[in-house]
Amino acid sequence: MATFEYAPAPESRSVVDIRPSYGLFIDGAFTESQGGSAFKSVNPATEEVLAEVTAASEADVDRAVAAARRAYQGVWGRMSGTDRGKYLFRIARLLQERSREFAVLESIDNGKPIKESRDVDVPLAAAHFFYHAGWADKLEYAGLGTDPRPLGVVGQVIPWNFPLLMLAWKVAPALATGNTVVIKPAETTPLSALLFAEVLQQADLPPGVVNIVTGAGATGQAIVDHPDIDKLAFTGSTGVGKMIARSIAGTRKKATLELGGKAANIVFDDAPLDQAVEGIVNGIFFNQGHVCCAGSRLLVQESIAEEVERRLKRRLGTLRVGDPLDKNTDVGAINSQAQLQRITELTAAGEAEGAERWDNGCELPAKGFWFRPTVFTGVSQTHRIAQEEIFGPVLSVLTFRTPHEAVAKANNTPYGLSAGIWTEKGSRILWMADQLRAGVVWANTFNKFDPTSPFGGYKESGYGREGGRHGLYAYVATGDAK
Amino acid sequence: MSATVSAGTTRGPGAADTRVDVRKTYKLYIGGKFPRSESGRSYEVVDHRGRFLANAAQGSRKDARDAVVAARAAFAGWAGSTAYNRGQVLYRVAEVMEGRRAQFVAEVRASEGLAERRAEAVVSQAIDRWVWYAGWADKLAQVLGGLNPVAGPYFDISAPEPTGVVGVLAPQGSSLLGLVSVVAPVVVSGNTVVVLTSEQRPLPAITLSEALATSDVPGGVVNLITGRTAEVAPWIASHRDVNAIDLAGAAAADGVSWGDLELAAAENLKRVVRPAGAGSDAVEPDWSRTPDLSRVTSFLETKTVWHPKGR
Incomplete structure (x- = not known):
């Protein structure tokens, strides 16, 4: 029986412009590290070096948290929900407009097939912002409790398997509820987060509302341990999740952990x-x-x-x-x-x-x-x-x-x-x-995801949910709670 | 009559106008039974003026582990019972407590040193708290769950489920109202619970267990351990078959650091409810305030189920 061969059908890389090196996105601009080092992000399909990226130091994380605190107190925490929502709608639209660029970059940096980054990661990331944009001025209808209000500065650490999508899962609900963010993308896949910084600039998001610090475990630990962080959100291994749970034991930091599985x-x-x-x-x-x-x-x-x-x-x-x-x-x-x-x-x-x-x-x-x-x-x-x-x-x-x-x-x-x-x-x-x-x-289906559908685990797969009405709980205080 | 109520009356043998009362042995409540501590130990419980009330069982690590086994064994049945049924059982606890309110009032008075009217009010609130939570049993899924309008041809629904076996450090000060305020929100959704009672004021808890045992609460759903909080709490916090822990009773507990307990709880990623307070301080809240749903939701998981639609 004759079989049909597939001719190569490569997506063009020309849509993406990768810079030779990247600083840290703090307070609305790319800045040089203070005492940090550099590492390389590699295309796992070719072992080609894609760019040099900064490993943020403790001092860098401290600057990022300070910027997030200022933005929380000065702008974002007091902005009306309607206006917060409008920024999120802008971000959603910008992601849609630049979707091809994000999809190609994600596939280059992560190694995932273009049909997945194009049809799953990027559209879902945009959908998460679009969904949460609508919540920003409707939180009192969400059934979260009386007087829902933000927690403050949120530290977020995300994995390399869905770099942009995990960023969206983290950043969208945090911003919709009025928190500001310091987020660390995974060390092997930082590039889509750094491109996302451009989206934030195009959206004119106020400086400091989202700060993106690249790096490895030490940078993540600096975020987890920072005393001015109110809440942590982590997706990654159960081992690291337990380390985070231990790190915040005895403090008043809140955490949501989305960890491993063996389905x-x-x-x-x-x-x-x-x-x-x-x-x-x-x-x-x-x-x-x-x-x-x-x-x-x-x-x-x-x-x-x-x-x-x-x-x-x-x-x-x-x-x-x-x-x-x-x-x-x-x-x-x-x-x-x-x-x-x-x-x-x-x-x-x-x-x-x-x-x-x-x-x-x-x-x-x-x-x-x-x-x-x-x-x-x-x-x-x-x-x-x-x-x-x-x-x-x-x-x-x-x-x-x-x-x-x-x-x-x-x-x-x-x-x-x-x-x-x-x-x-x-x-x-x-x-x-x-x-x-x-x-x-x-x-009778598998691996389906949607911004309206809560996701998260039982037992040692972590706690808290992401997505849907349930995902908002993780980012608000209600009633008399501090 | 209990020892509490007879305290201060003439006890001399042969006194013509009084009867030698029959005093209660206060034991643990594990798996629907009332065992002594396997350790054979007891400790002296005194009233607010330091007068002897009873020798309570001093629960051990082994007692706590036995209680976890009992709670785990009871979980599937309790979680699998209908919400309507759980609501009726919790309401039944209120009914049985109402019938024994004089005993609860006397024990709360003796333990907490409250004036009679105040003790009456506290017991009333404790009973009413069961009624409040009973009514929640068959509403939680509707209030906390629902259909998710996903962008595709799928039926997608989220509903709350109990997280499993929950360890509870009951408040040290409020021996009955505080206790009910932390136990009822755990069990209403189908969790089972291992409770370390107030260390110094354990007697109302044991009397509550007698109410539970006669209220159609299945054995093992609520287990109560009296004893030294600092001794037993670490074993519950570190127990791998406990899914969550409420540290309310770490406030004012002798030798207990709630941070250490949370650290131990991280080993299997227990859901942790920290004690009230700021920083590392732990304070006991005013349990007379109307609760919200937060203690219920702290011990729930959200399960989301997808299914395609098609012809």
Whole structure:
């Protein structure tokens, strides 16, 4: 049978202008660091150095917090909700206008396929600002409690898997509720946040309302420990989340933590198999599996396990791995050398512990960080690949016989971020959804996100929600509370 | 009659006009039963003037762990019961307390040194607090949850769920009203709870447990440990099968640092309700003020469920 080959369909890079080096965006302008160092942001698909970026020092963070405090007290904290909302609407529109630029930059800096940055990350980021813009002058209708008011200066630390989208999840609700922000993008993906600073300038957002400080763990720690921060919002690993929780213990700082996951994607024997297989693939191979809510544990009913595995492997054989800027690419580059090492180590442990390893055998580019879509079968619950978050394109397959067994296995994890259910039986969906200890349950779908829909975890996947009416709680004080 | 009420009356054997009263042994309340501390220890509880009231059980680490096991075992049933049912059970607690109000008034008077009218008012408020929270049981999902208008062909709904097993340090000062004010908002949504009672004023809590035991509250939903807060609280704060902790009772508790407890709680990312106050200070709030929903929402998770729409 003849197969059609895809010709390369690269998105043009010319829309993006990356500067050779970047300072810190503090008080409305790019400024030089005081005592900080520099590091390089690399294109993970080519290992090409993209730009030199500043690692903010404690003194830089202190300047940023001071600017945010001034902006809170002088402008933003006392501005009417209507006007705050108008700034957020402007930002939403600017992101839409410059969407192609953001999408290409995101794919270059992160390694994710252009079709995902173009169709998911950037439009959702704009939608988050648009959604929250409307809340700014309606907070008293949100049912948050009496007299909702801002907390003050918010410190935010975000991950590298959805750099601009996570920024939007953090900044939009903080600004809508009247807080000011010091935000640190991840060290491997700072460029879209630095481009976002230009958007803020074009929007004429008052200086100091959003301050963007780049850097690694030490910069993040400086934000967490800063005494003039009122609230922290973090997305990242459970390990770092616990460090933050310990850092603020005994203080009056508030925190929301959106952490790791090890989601079960549960497929019953009456599921529509073609759709389920697409959902499984989307669940774990979307964004190279760099997704905290990825469906990394496939729980498949024993009677259809062989059939599902056969169809899954056939489908994975058609996934296109390679150039993130190619519009036909399904799976892009692993974000960093360090992440590739972690994936490599955990998959080696999977083999060593006795699970059966399979990958789709695709060719990988010579340069850059790559990992083939991989499936482990014969996985038991005690295996590291069934317990630990791999954060890569690696699926662990387990089986079950009864709904109760599926629930027990799905919940057998310290995490509780998300879960998937595939069945045609409505009553079973609702029963399962009740039983699963997870913040987001996707039934007959997976990895869907929306600004109106609260997202966040149970147990060690963190606390607080982002998005929707519920996400506003994290950024307001009500009643008599200070 | 309880020891409290008889305090000060003639107790001499053989006195012609009085009966030798039968005094209560104050024990723990774990899994719906009233065990002594496994440690075999007790400690002397005195009234506000320092007069002996009773020997209360001095709960231990093991008692706390047993209580967590009981609370975990009770969680699925309580969380899975209907909201209407939970509301009726909480209302039933108010009914049973009302029937025993004289005993509660006497114990609150003895423990807190309140004048009779004040103690009456406190007990009334404690009873009314159960009624207030009872009414919330079947409204929380509507008030706190709802449909999310996502930009796509999906049914998307968010609803609150209980977070699991909650540890509570009950207020040290307000031995009954404060206690009810921190326990009722935890259990109304389906959480189960392990409570460290007021250290110096534990007797109203044990009497409350007798009301709970006869109010259709399933065994294990509320567990009460009397004893030294500083000794037992760290084991609850660090317990890996406890999902959340309310540190209200860290205020004025002997040898207790709420910051240390929050630090221990970070190990499994417990949801933490800090004590009232500013900075590292902890103060006990005025429990007579009308509560808001914050103590309820602090122990809730939001679950969001998506499903495609199609023909």
